[in-house]
Amino acid sequence: MTTERPFTAASFRQFLNEKKLMGSHCSNCDKSYLPPRAICSHCFGDQMEWVEIKGAGKLAAFTSIYIAPTTMIEAGYGRDKPYLAGVVELDEGVKISAQILGLDASKPEDVKIGTQLVAEFVERGEGEEKKIALAFRAE
Amino acid sequence: MSNKKLGRGVAVVGAGMSKFGAFPDKSSRDLFVEAFQSMRGSVDKEFDPADIETIYIGNFSSDLFEAQSHTAPIMADVVGLASRPTMRIEDACASSGVAMRQGILAIASGLYDIALVGGTEKMTNLPTAEVTDTLAAAADTLYEIPAGFTFPGFYAAIASAYMHKYGMKPEHLMSVAIKNHENGTLNPNAQFGVTIPAWMEGRKKSAEKKGKPIPTWKDEMEFLHDDRANPMIAWPLRLFDCSPITDGATAVLLVAEDIAKQFTDHPLHIIGSGQASDAALHDRDDLTSIGAARQASQEAYAMAGVMPKDVRIAEVHDCFTIAEVVATEDLGFFEPGEGFKAAEDRVTARDGAKPINTSGGLKSKGHPVGASGVGQTVEIFKQMRGQAGERQVAGDIPLGLTHNVGGTGGTCVVHIYERRD
Numbered sequence: 001m002t003t004e005r006p007f008t009a010a011s012f013r014q015f016l017n018e019k020k021l022m023g024s025h026c027s028n029c030d031k032s033y034l035p036p037r038a039i040c041s042h043c044f045g046d047q048m049e050w051v052e053i054k055g056a057g058k059l060a061a062f063t064s065i066y067i068a069p070t071t072m073i074e075a076g077y078g079r080d081k082p083y084l085a086g087v088v089e090l091d092e093g094v095k096i097s098a099q100i101l102g103l104d105a106s107k108p109e110d111v112k113i114g115t116q117l118v119a120e121f122v123e124r125g126e127g128e129e130k131k132i133a134l135a136f137r138a139e
Numbered sequence: 140m141s142n143k144k145l146g147r148g149v150a151v152v153g154a155g156m157s158k159f160g161a162f163p164d165k166s167s168r169d170l171f172v173e174a175f176q177s178m179r180g181s182v183d184k185e186f187d188p189a190d191i192e193t194i195y196i197g198n199f200s201s202d203l204f205e206a207q208s209h210t211a212p213i214m215a216d217v218v219g220l221a222s223r224p225t226m227r228i229e230d231a232c233a234s235s236g237v238a239m240r241q242g243i244l245a246i247a248s249g250l251y252d253i254a255l256v257g258g259t260e261k262m263t264n265l266p267t268a269e270v271t272d273t274l275a276a277a278a279d280t281l282y283e284i285p286a287g288f289t290f291p292g293f294y295a296a297i298a299s300a301y302m303h304k305y306g307m308k309p310e311h312l313m314s315v316a317i318k319n320h321e322n323g324t325l326n327p328n329a330q331f332g333v334t335i336p337a338w339m340e341g342r343k344k345s346a347e348k349k350g351k352p353i354p355t356w357k358d359e360m361e362f363l364h365d366d367r368a369n370p371m372i373a374w375p376l377r378l379f380d381c382s383p384i385t386d387g388a389t390a391v392l393l394v395a396e397d398i399a400k401q402f403t404d405h406p407l408h409i410i411g412s413g414q415a416s417d418a419a420l421h422d423r424d425d426l427t428s429i430g431a432a433r434q435a436s437q438e439a440y441a442m443a444g445v446m447p448k449d450v451r452i453a454e455v456h457d458c459f460t461i462a463e464v465v466a467t468e469d470l471g472f473f474e475p476g477e478g479f480k481a482a483e484d485r486v487t488a489r490d491g492a493k494p495i496n497t498s499g500g501l502k503s504k505g506h507p508v509g510a511s512g513v514g515q516t517v518e519i520f521k522q523m524r525g526q527a528g529e530r531q532v533a534g535d536i537p538l539g540l541t542h543n544v545g546g547t548g549g550t551c552v553v554h555i556y557e558r559r560d
């Protein structure tokens with residue numbers, strides 16, 4: 001039962017590898033959390049359950065990154081190939097940080113806050129090292 | 140909000156700093172010795188360092204930058220103070236602002252009368268990519284960094300939300316950089332003590348010397364729009380929107396208010412102290428403001444019994460130009476959405492109604508992250524006592540404020556200082 005997984009980052013990543021975006025939901029005060037939390041920051045209770053986040057949302061804030069960290073340089077990005085990173089507000093009201101796809105990172109001035117996005121599960125790495133990264137794509 | 144008070148009064152009676160910059164042959168302990176000596180020299184009356192009872196050191200990551208942990212006893216030892224209790228405080232870029240608060244609380248508790256508070260960071264040993272990765276460790280490495288965010292990237296995202304909400308343009312941010320470089324030029328300890336026009340002249344001369352085409356920028360704005368001279372780091376932030384990678388150390392001497400006059404006739408009384416924390420950027424309701432700064436400043440104002448309008452000068456955490464704009468709003472100096480206009484209208488210039496970052500700020504003075512919080516107090520100490528030399532703000536300065544942020548606002552600490560003489 002997936003619902004028995006602990007409310008940890010490892011579980012969150014495990015769900016991502018199964019191409020599911022999962023948050024936690026406090027059954028006491030009906031609040032959802034993404035990333036998942038083990039303790040409700042509203043009532044301090046631990047009556048959490050996993051909830052699937054549908055993955056539809058809109059762009060709340062973003063940047064186009066030209067000076068990349070080593071992990072993104074390894075993924076082929078950098079000065080000549082910038083990428084978009086953003087904060088996405090999901091329809092459920094929760095927000096999360098993710099790479100943004102489907103928009104031109106070399107023309108950030110044309111990217112609009114409020115753009116409709118859907119979650120995409122991007123494969124990174126090879127073989128044993130293969131992992132799924134969360135991204136959002138403009139519709 | 141409850142109106143909390145300190146158990147007893149605390150004053151700053153000495154403040155000093157090393158030169159900020161890139162010093163390949165100096166370790167953080169060498170820089171701390173310089174800061175300590177500079178602080179000693181600033182104490183007006185007789186002062187025996189042996190009287191120091193306790194030591195708090197702000198430091199973000201000597202572990203990764205210098206492969207050295209457990210730095211607080213080392214800093215105590217190099218200035219001859221081994222045997223005193225020491226503590227290192229790590230709150231990212233707010234490390235020494237928080238160390239300052241710990242020193243204040245230690246004296247206010249009644250346990251100690253004299254505390255040394257310092258900050259150190261030695262950042263230039265590592266290549267830039269590794270510095271970027273080390274700084275990124277101050278963000279949420281499980282949920283923010285995998286998204287590809289960098290530190291400039293976070294503040295750039297705040298800028299995007301701010302531009303969308305208030306109609307600011309990237310050009311407005313350039314006026315913050317221009318002002319802080321003007322101020323830094325007048326600070327002998329600054330890392331980049333040159334104005335942007337002087338920088339432009341330097342680039343032209345260098346091109347001429349190398350036989351390359353000489354750039355033809357007609358003014359600062361044209362220079363700042365030049366992708367080659369001022370490359371994009373994380374849109375809309377360019378190189379000149381970002382504070383540099385810096386080596387440096389800072390130190391202040393805190394004492395119980397009732398013995399302050401033994402050290403100087405002009406102590407700075409700490410009348411307000413506030414600190415707050417916050418969740419990761421994506422977990423906040425408002426992406427155009429730093430909630431922890433609003434909360435910390437409200438706490439500090441309430442303790443001091445003063446209003447934002449009463450503050451004459453402030454050193455705020457301008458790790459990026461947008462951070463200064465947002466800070467001046469979070470501190471209540473300007474209404475939300477008005478901070479960028481104040482910067483453009485030079486209200487925050489040295490001769491404006493609300494001088495901000497007269498030291499040059501982190502932008503021009505430099506940002507040795509763990510040392511920056513106490514570095515802000517050094518500037519306020521000089522300005523409020525009329526010792527800021529060429530960059531001295533005219534007139535009486537009865538109240539000053541420092542605002543030190545860790546990460547993207549996970550930590551913020553605010554202090555308010557008063558002169559009573």
